[in-house]
Amino acid sequence: MIDKIKEHIEEVKAFHADNKEKIEEFRIKYLGSKGLLRELFADFKTVPNEMKKDFGQVINQLKTIAEEKVATLQEQIESKEVAKGIYGDLTRPGEPVTLGSRHPISIVKNQIIDIFSSVGFNVSEGPEIEDDWHNFTALNLPEYHPARDMQDTFFIQTNPDVLLRTHTSSVQVRYMENNQPPIRTISPGRVFRNEDISARSHCIFHQVEGLYIDKDVSFADLKQTLLYFTKEMFGKSKIRLRPSYFPFTEPSAEIDIYWGLKTETDYRITKGTGWLEIGGCGMVDPNVLKNCGIDADEYTGFAFGMGVERIAMLLYQIGDIRMFYENDVRFLEQFKSSL
Numbered sequence: 001m002i003d004k005i006k007e008h009i010e011e012v013k014a015f016h017a018d019n020k021e022k023i024e025e026f027r028i029k030y031l032g033s034k035g036l037l038r039e040l041f042a043d044f045k046t047v048p049n050e051m052k053k054d055f056g057q058v059i060n061q062l063k064t065i066a067e068e069k070v071a072t073l074q075e076q077i078e079s080k081e082v083a084k085g086i087y088g089d090l091t092r093p094g095e096p097v098t099l100g101s102r103h104p105i106s107i108v109k110n111q112i113i114d115i116f117s118s119v120g121f122n123v124s125e126g127p128e129i130e131d132d133w134h135n136f137t138a139l140n141l142p143e144y145h146p147a148r149d150m151q152d153t154f155f156i157q158t159n160p161d162v163l164l165r166t167h168t169s170s171v172q173v174r175y176m177e178n179n180q181p182p183i184r185t186i187s188p189g190r191v192f193r194n195e196d197i198s199a200r201s202h203c204i205f206h207q208v209e210g211l212y213i214d215k216d217v218s219f220a221d222l223k224q225t226l227l228y229f230t231k232e233m234f235g236k237s238k239i240r241l242r243p244s245y246f247p248f249t250e251p252s253a254e255i256d257i258y259w260g261l262k263t264e265t266d267y268r269i270t271k272g273t274g275w276l277e278i279g280g281c282g283m284v285d286p287n288v289l290k291n292c293g294i295d296a297d298e299y300t301g302f303a304f305g306m307g308v309e310r311i312a313m314l315l316y317q318i319g320d321i322r323m324f325y326e327n328d329v330r331f332l333e334q335f336k337s338s339l
């Protein structure tokens with residue numbers, strides 16, 4: 001008899017149910033008015049006196065365990081129902097959340113900033129709507145200077161003193177006006193030129209320009225800085241500086257990197273030469289330093305500038321510059337992994 005009750009105890013312990021009906025069935029089976037425990041208590045009277053103590057103990061044990069079981073199972077079900085009421089079914093898999101992605105221009109711009117930051121350049125910014133002084137005159141491009149034509153400027157309304165900056169060299173002017181050397185700064189930003197829109201050029205694009213001014217800064221420092229950059233950015237370790245002309249630097253050069261001629265694309269983008277132009281550079285013209293309040297007898301410096309779209313097109317093999325401004329999610333989504 002006692003063994004039988006012990007079996008019931010094990011049965012109760014092992015019992016599990018996840019709906020109200022099953023728990024109720026279980027409760028009635030053990031604790032109901034015609035349930036097992038009632039029967040056992042009734043049998044108790046017939047048990048010989050010397051066994052009453054042990055028998056009583058196991059019955060009571062069975063009763064407590066069964067009661068506890070019913071209570072905990074009911075509680076579990078109720079708490080699930082409450083949660084369901086507030087949040088719906090908490091065990092359902094979550095809804096997929098579509099994550100945004102960074103724009104390829106921002107990815108490349110941030111990479112450029114990271115590389116120059118690692119060698120001590122800070123980041124400076126300035127307004128996109130500029131005046132003549134900061135965009136032209138201070139940069140050795142006085143009124144009627146022929147090189148102004150190179151810049152295809154958007155002027156605002158009829159006032160020629162209000163324009164959209166054509167390069168972020170204007171930020172460098174502002175930086176020099178407000179800071180004395182040593183200066184090491186890069187100026188990333190959006191620039192505007194009145195050019196026909198095609199697969200290769202746009203009237204809006206981005207530049208990162210750099211400026212380094214200190215005592216005894218030489219052309220060799222410029223070349224070494226650019227070499228460091230191309231190694232970090234492209235993994236290429238051969239560059240070439242071709243003589244060029246900018247009004248604000250003297251001497252001036254175009255920066256070419258040796259891209260190589262391994263694939264068909266390499267042939268196409270380098271026009272079969274293996275070399276690729278990524279920007280301009282030079283030693284800051286002493287006139288520019290003077291215009292910005294820096295002693296040109298004491299200090300020298302170098303500057304460089306490059307187009308961000310150009311670099312992004314190279315790195316991601318994008319054939320059309322207009323893709324950057326169309327905001328087509330099918331294009332933008334492809335940069336998801338490059339957070």
Ligand code: PHE
Nearest residue numbers: 167169280281282303304305
């Ligand atoms: N400002 C030049 C441009 O927009 C680039 C440049 C910057 C060249 C600094 C030389 C030095 O084309």
